[in-house]
Amino acid sequence: MNIQLLNQNISDAKSDISLVYVTAELLKKSKNKKALKLAGFSASQDSICFLHNKNTLVCGVDSFEGDDIRSVSSVAIKALKKTNYKSANVAIDDKALIFALVEGFVLGGYTYDVYKSKKEKSSLKNISIIYTKDDYKSAIKLFSDAVIVADATCFTRDIVNTTPEDLNPVTFAALAKKLAKENKLGCKILDEKGLKKENCTSMLAVGRASRHESQLIHLTYKPKNPKKVISLIGKGLTYDSGGLSLKPGASMVTMKMDKAGACAVLGMIKAASEMKLDVEIHAFVGAVENMIGGDAYKPDDVLVSRSGKTIEVRNTDAEGRLVLADVLDFAQDKVNADYIFDFATLTGACMVAVGQYTTGVMGHSSRLKHAVGKSAKASGELTASLPFNKHLKKQIKSEIADICNISNKPYGGAITAGLFLDAFIKEENKEKWLHFDIAGSAYTESPWDCNVYGGTGAGVRFMSEFLKTL
Ligand code: BES
Ligand code: ZN
Ligand code: ZN
Numbered sequence: 001m002n003i004q005l006l007n008q009n010i011s012d013a014k015s016d017i018s019l020v021y022v023t024a025e026l027l028k029k030s031k032n033k034k035a036l037k038l039a040g041f042s043a044s045q046d047s048i049c050f051l052h053n054k055n056t057l058v059c060g061v062d063s064f065e066g067d068d069i070r071s072v073s074s075v076a077i078k079a080l081k082k083t084n085y086k087s088a089n090v091a092i093d094d095k096a097l098i099f100a101l102v103e104g105f106v107l108g109g110y111t112y113d114v115y116k117s118k119k120e121k122s123s124l125k126n127i128s129i130i131y132t133k134d135d136y137k138s139a140i141k142l143f144s145d146a147v148i149v150a151d152a153t154c155f156t157r158d159i160v161n162t163t164p165e166d167l168n169p170v171t172f173a174a175l176a177k178k179l180a181k182e183n184k185l186g187c188k189i190l191d192e193k194g195l196k197k198e199n200c201t202s203m204l205a206v207g208r209a210s211r212h213e214s215q216l217i218h219l220t221y222k223p224k225n226p227k228k229v230i231s232l233i234g235k236g237l238t239y240d241s242g243g244l245s246l247k248p249g250a251s252m253v254t255m256k257m258d259k260a261g262a263c264a265v266l267g268m269i270k271a272a273s274e275m276k277l278d279v280e281i282h283a284f285v286g287a288v289e290n291m292i293g294g295d296a297y298k299p300d301d302v303l304v305s306r307s308g309k310t311i312e313v314r315n316t317d318a319e320g321r322l323v324l325a326d327v328l329d330f331a332q333d334k335v336n337a338d339y340i341f342d343f344a345t346l347t348g349a350c351m352v353a354v355g356q357y358t359t360g361v362m363g364h365s366s367r368l369k370h371a372v373g374k375s376a377k378a379s380g381e382l383t384a385s386l387p388f389n390k391h392l393k394k395q396i397k398s399e400i401a402d403i404c405n406i407s408n409k410p411y412g413g414a415i416t417a418g419l420f421l422d423a424f425i426k427e428e429n430k431e432k433w434l435h436f437d438i439a440g441s442a443y444t445e446s447p448w449d450c451n452v453y454g455g456t457g458a459g460v461r462f463m464s465e466f467l468k469t470l
């Protein structure tokens with residue numbers, strides 16, 4: 001499906017069908033009021049009604065805010081894809097809605113059919129957003145950025161949705177290499193030999209029972225005069241079986257998504273490089289598979305992390321933090337960044353705390369949390385801040401090592417995981433770092449907003465928005 005922005009009069013627009021957005025208030029004044037009433041349409045949010053004899057698709061919204069427009073546009077595109085219309089258009093006079101429309105159409109219309117032998121075909125080939133005002137130049141920049149971010153989100157979704165056999169640490173590294181080549185990024189990859197040289201013992205322990213070698217991937221986007229330097233770190237568990245602390249069968253299903261943080265940071269660097277942002281970006285990915293076997297790491301092991309800190313393992317299912325401990329340490333040694341952000345499907349506890357739709361944000365700098373929260377709001381992604389405190393920090397003390405990989409109490413699991421990562425952030429970087437727990441927001445088995453079954457691409461939209469503000 002092709003999406004374009006046009007600058008013309010609505011009367012000149014040629015499409016098979018036009019989308020019209022109405023609130024309940026506007027519906028009262030509609031010339032199609034009678035027909036819509038007969039159809040049972042009351043313009044409630046996310047309801048749609050085809051008026052085929054008028055070549056119109058009426059879309060109900062609570063308001064003309066981006067969130068409402070994006071949401072109903074996702075419903076509309078799914079319905080349109082099932083019809084025989086070949087082209088559709090929508091006219092707007094507010095360029096602030098361009099992002100919402102593009103995301104609604106591209107993300108809401110996303111499907112993943114790689115493993116289907118029969119692909120569903122759609123007649124819909126073209127969708128045009130008609131901008132009726134004069135300042136087309138600024139509108140086209142907004143439009144092209146929106147398409148880049150939406151495409152990067154789909155790119156992230158595609159990788160998340162790929163099966164653990166097809167997307168293992170080694171094929172993940174190959175995919176990152178391909179992205180680097182296509183987008184002219186720097187690319188360095190450490191295999192297990194390289195990881196040993198770098199003393200990434202904690203990360204290596206997690207991947208030891210896998211038949212695929214663990215990989216540390218480092219991609220770089222370096223514009224000429226960057227305003228800021230950013231390190232993005234992603235948890236890339238291509239599969240999380242739980243290890244010897246094996247997950248129950250039902251909880252293991254969907255654990256291909258445990259690489260979503262890594263997939264998101266690839267999406268972010270892709271978007272930033274395509275938008276040609278003035279920020280230097282380093283994406284670090286720890287790609288590892290957490291499996292069982294005679295060679296598996298064990299509860300009771302003590303690991304010496306790259307930083308030198310020793311970690312008591314009490315649960316091999318709390319593996320993401322063991323991988324991130326080394327990758328965070330590596331990233332801080334290699335790059336002197338202004339901001340360090342990590343993205344990880346780290347804890348089920350985060351979903352319990354904030355729900356399935358929201359990304360948990362942790363860190364020491366209220367100012368930075370506020371700035372990122374503002375970008376998230378503008379992007380339409382949901383985030384919530386989870387506060388650290390000194391009492392929770394005591395819960396990850398160990399009797400025999402420097403720190404324990406699980407908490408000794410059942411509450412505050414998302415925060416104690418964040419505090420575990422904090423132990424691997426150097427003193428001088430404390431205020432520069434934020435941790436994003438995307439365990440809930442990265443994957444869905446039922447559609448919501450512009451998300452469909454599978455990976456959502458969580459993080460890509462809000463981080464792209466934040467990077468633009470720099
Ligand atoms: N990858 C999981 C977290 C997760 C759970 C992500 C559900 C998405 C959906 C992580 O590695 C894990 O297993 N965490 C444990 C930690 C516990 C052992 C302290 C958890 O959340 O149960
Ligand atoms: Zn786990
Ligand atoms: Zn995990």
